[in-house]
Amino acid sequence: MNVLGIETSCDETSAAVVKNGKTVLSNIVLSSLRDHQKFGGIIPEIASRRQIELINTVVKQSLSVAKCKLSSIDALAVTTHPGLIGSLLVGISFSRGLSHVLQKILVEVNHIKAHIYANFLDQPQPPRLPAIGLVVSGGHTALYYLKNHLDYKIIGQTQDDAAGEAFDKVALILGLGYPGGPAIDRIAKSGQNQKIKFPVAELKNSFNFSFSGIKTSVLYYTRQCPPKDLNKAKVAYSFQKSVVDILIKKSLAACQSYKVKTLLIGGGVAANSELRAELLKQAAAQGITVYFPALPLCLDNAAMIAGYAYQLIKKK
Numbered sequence: 001m002n003v004l005g006i007e008t009s010c011d012e013t014s015a016a017v018v019k020n021g022k023t024v025l026s027n028i029v030l031s032s033l034r035d036h037q038k039f040g041g042i043i044p045e046i047a048s049r050r051q052i053e054l055i056n057t058v059v060k061q062s063l064s065v066a067k068c069k070l071s072s073i074d075a076l077a078v079t080t081h082p083g084l085i086g087s088l089l090v091g092i093s094f095s096r097g098l099s100h101v102l103q104k105i106l107v108e109v110n111h112i113k114a115h116i117y118a119n120f121l122d123q124p125q126p127p128r129l130p131a132i133g134l135v136v137s138g139g140h141t142a143l144y145y146l147k148n149h150l151d152y153k154i155i156g157q158t159q160d161d162a163a164g165e166a167f168d169k170v171a172l173i174l175g176l177g178y179p180g181g182p183a184i185d186r187i188a189k190s191g192q193n194q195k196i197k198f199p200v201a202e203l204k205n206s207f208n209f210s211f212s213g214i215k216t217s218v219l220y221y222t223r224q225c226p227p228k229d230l231n232k233a234k235v236a237y238s239f240q241k242s243v244v245d246i247l248i249k250k251s252l253a254a255c256q257s258y259k260v261k262t263l264l265i266g267g268g269v270a271a272n273s274e275l276r277a278e279l280l281k282q283a284a285a286q287g288i289t290v291y292f293p294a295l296p297l298c299l300d301n302a303a304m305i306a307g308y309a310y311q312l313i314k315k316k
């Protein structure tokens with residue numbers, strides 16, 4: 001079964017064709033990120049206008065790369081929530097029109113669940129369920145217990161900023177531009193072993209997170225530090241280490257508490273090199289198998305939408 005997925009929840013315009021919920025035949029992602037950079041964050045009005053211009057071309061390209069005609073598409077899938085309403089509307093309106101013309105079903109997909117499902121794409125050996133899922137993106141940080149593909153229970157979430165949002169804000173404080181995650185990841189490599197203490201709220205006895213405090217400590221630190229003494233790499237590394245440590249600690253504790261041996265990570269922050277390396281090491285020591293999607297599948301993309309839709313169709 002070939003599913004054509006469409007994803008327009010934030011700044012990206014993406015379309016993908018995925019076979020049987022597993023094999024990615026194409027995954028085209030165009031981002032309007034450069035148009036937002038001078039503002040230091042996403043401007044919803046700019047994002048949706050760009051999506052209106054791009055959607056047709058992106059869908060055509062995804063079919064062409066997949067070597068798939070519209071007549072060989074069995075179902076359509078689209079992100080319906082969460083996201084920026086103007087952006088979501090572009091994908092929803094487009095896919096509703098297309099599904100009407102093609103007389104094929106349209107599956108509505110939750111973006112967050114799809115981020116976790118990205119771990120099942122292009123995998124020779126799919127992860128075993130039940131599992132704990134950690135979604136860490138620019139808009140969300142949450143832990144889920146997944147009994148199966150359709151039964152997700154939220155067991156903890158951020159009480160304020162998302163982890164990705166904290167990366168973006170700290171990068172702005174350090175003058176590293178937007179989006180901040182990749183910039184902090186890069187610069188932190190030369191700041192290792194020079195740790196400053198940036199405490200992160202523990203929120204003990206829960207699987208909840210809080211990242212607004214650490215962002216403020218970085219702000220105060222940089223304000224107090226004379227500009228000539230500010231070592232950005234050292235600040236970036238220390239901030240990243242504290243965030244990564246708490247994400248790992250709570251994810252592994254959730255695996256222990258729910259007695260599961262599979263941990264699935266998804267969302268843009270899953271691209272973080274320190275998180276990937278450290279979590280692989282610590283999970284292995286506890287006999288837990290941890291999965292990260294391939295880098296392009298960590299960020300927002302339509303392949304995860306088309307893939308997850310297949311599971312929703314199978315249920316019907």
Ligand code: KG4
Pocket residue numbers: 010136137138139140163164165167168179180181182185267268269270271272273298299300
């Ligand atoms: O999942 P995503 O593409 O969009 C949302 O649904 O939010 O995630 C984007 C977020 C941004 O906050 C970005 O700074 C962060 O993911 N990010 C990273 C890295 N690459 C992207 N954070 C840390 N390290 C990275 N390498």
Ligand code: ZN
Pocket residue numbers: 111115137138267268299300
């Ligand atoms: Zn996302």
